[in-house]
Amino acid sequence: MKNLTQEELATYEWQLDVPEHGEAGQERLKNSTVLVSRCGGLGSVVAYELAAAGVGTLILAHAGNVKHSDLNRQLLMTHDWLGKPRVESAERRLKELNPRLNIISVPENINETNAERLVGMADVIVDAAPLFEERFLMNREAVKQNKPLVDCAMYELEAQITTIVPGETACLSCLYPEHPVAWKRRFPVFGAVSGTVACLGAMEAIKLISGFGESLKNRLLTMDMRTMDVNIINIKQRKECVVCGN
Amino acid sequence: MITIKLRFTAQLKDQVGLATDTVLVNETDTLQDLLSHLVEKYGNDFGTILFDENENYRHSNLIVINQIQENYEDDITLVDGMEVTLMSPISGG
Ligand SMILES: [Zn+2]
Secondary structure (H helix, E strand, O other): OOOOOHHHHHHOHHHHOOOOOHHHHHHHHHOOEEEEEOOOHHHHHHHHHHHHHOOOEEEEEOOOEEOHHHOOOOOOOOHHHEOOEHHHHHHHHHHHHOOOOEEEEEOOOOOOOOHHHHHHHOOEEEEOOOOHHHHHHHHHHHHHOOOOEEEEEEEEOEEEEEEEOOOOOOOHHHHOOOOOOOOOOOOOEOHHHHHHHHHHHHHHHHHHHHOOOOOOEOEEEEEEOOOOEEEEEEOOOOOOOOOOOO | OEEEEEEEEHHHHHHHOOOEEEEEEOOOOOHHHHHHHHHHHHOHHHHHHHEOOOOOEOOOOEEEEOOEEEOOOOOOOOOOOOEEEEEOOOOEO
């Protein structure tokens, strides 16, 4: 376990005052590794908040180059990086904020070939992928390897988040046991919506690593930012779940 | 007859064109009866999100009653004023 340096003590001074976090929690953040995939509207802000909070290592998995249509929400992508790899833009922006951050950039989305390895390198996974195929892979590996996974999702002005702790909670395949038919690759989105759920997701990851508070175990938080309705739904494990069931 | 309050999210909301609605059902209706009734009320595009071509329920659509997730097969007694939320799954990033 690496201790905090004087610079880190100065940087995190204000959050060290958070009850039940303190220097011990901050050291746990420093020594932790979080996988964030992808680094789009959700994942960009998750990664930025985790970098700001002092998480030691981020694994960022995101394929492709920066496009104009990324720039309304993917806050680690910048105009000057159009046409160049997204993970490079993400790495550059995160290092500007926190040069101490260790970043493992993977210019690929989560797939059958890399999921086991990337999940295996992380202490916590934040699932921020736009496709269910990627989400189900991360979920399967997280359950298999007994790693907590924070699942963040949004559509239009709606947001959802739950925290999956293998052995304690429903998993993503309990929640969605069959392939969702109505989901489309392109979805309506404001960056402020994806950014909101991303901040909640980052906070869930911070709590899991530092070890304080109550996470969204077996609870699905839903928000409709059109009306500002917020709900907590109690969700259930399915005994017959192909991923976590008996 | 009893009144059921309905809430819809994501693609189901898009198909209904409303986030909330109310519907009158018979006191003896089951949850399954309610959903069949809603398919008649809101049409085929709504129905194909909820049910496959063999009329099996697509379980990835969440059914939430009074903040608790329920299964389509559950034996639920509908009561006057009950709020039923139907949520199609989302994964936007
Ligand atoms: Zn499961």
